[in-house]
Amino acid sequence: AQSVAQPEDQVNVAEGNPLTVKCTYSVSGNPYLFWYVQYPNRGLQFLLKYITGDNLVKGSYGFEAEFNKSQTSFHLKKPSALVSDSALYFCAVPGGSQGNLIFGKGTKLSVKP
Amino acid sequence: NAGVMQNPRHLVRRRGQEARLRCSPMKGHSHVYWYRQLPEEGLKFMVYLQKENIIDESGMPKERFSAEFPKEGPSILRIQQVVRGDSAAYFCASRPGLAGVTDTQYFGPGTRLTVL
Numbered sequence: 371a372q373s374v375a376q377p378e379d380q381v382n383v384a385e386g387n388p389l390t391v392k393c394t395y396s397v398s399g400n401p402y403l404f405w406y407v408q409y410p411n412r413g414l415q416f417l418l419k420y421i422t423g424d425n426l427v428k429g430s431y432g433f434e435a436e437f438n439k440s441q442t443s444f445h446l447k448k449p450s451a452l453v454s455d456s457a458l459y460f461c462a463v464p465g466g467s468q469g470n471l472i473f474g475k476g477t478k479l480s481v482k483p
Numbered sequence: 484n485a486g487v488m489q490n491p492r493h494l495v496r497r498r499g500q501e502a503r504l505r506c507s508p509m510k511g512h513s514h515v516y517w518y519r520q521l522p523e524e525g526l527k528f529m530v531y532l533q534k535e536n537i538i539d540e541s542g543m544p545k546e547r548f549s550a551e552f553p554k555e556g557p558s559i560l561r562i563q564q565v566v567r568g569d570s571a572a573y574f575c576a577s578r579p580g581l582a583g584v585t586d587t588q589y590f591g592p593g594t595r596l597t598v599l
Contacts (some may be wrong), residue, residue, distance in 0.1 A: 475525045
């Protein structure tokens with residue numbers, strides 16, 4: 371069965387510092403991986419996805435993610451965090467051929483001034 | 484280009500009433516998914532629909548819940564005889580259907596259902 375894990379419930383970062391939000395995956399077949407962000411009382415916004423090709427994927431709002439096949443990881447990164455990046459971040463994989471997404475439990479990112 | 488629209492944004496129902504949640508996908512998108520976000524449980528898939536067809540309802544409770552996506556109009560998630568445990572945020576997502584499982588799904592703002 372397809373699954374993703376986000377090992378950290380919360381990540382705290384000071385503004386201007388680099389941030390990493392971790393995600394590991396377990397899939398059969400080719401890994402397709404997604405990152406979404408959810409601001410309070412809002413829907414999910416797509417950040418980026420890995421389908422194939424370059425292991426470093428660039429996305430919205432200055433975020434990027436590194437696909438690592440040997441470590442089965444797809445960590446989300448940003449070189450310099452902003453207070454406005456504070457939100458809930460979800461990693462996801464397709465659950466099957468119908469495309470429904472299976473989400474990690476989410477990581478709350480808190481960026482302090 | 485308008486995004487995925489959901490209404491109402493907030494819905495309050497008493498136990499035993501019916502809740503109807505509506506979702507209008509992005510223009511040109513023919514594939515719709517419904518997800519539920521429960522406190523402490525994260526986001527869970529409920530049902531996947533294409534126009535006039537339910538493709539996969541494996542995540543939807545067998546009783547009281549139903550969904551449709553008619554030829555004309557929005558997709559509807561219907562919950563009959565609501566109970567307090569149905570209180571959650573319900574999100575709709577749509578995708579164009581061009582790239583299968585690698586399509587990006589775009590989410591609506593959600594409907595927050597509160598059952599009194």
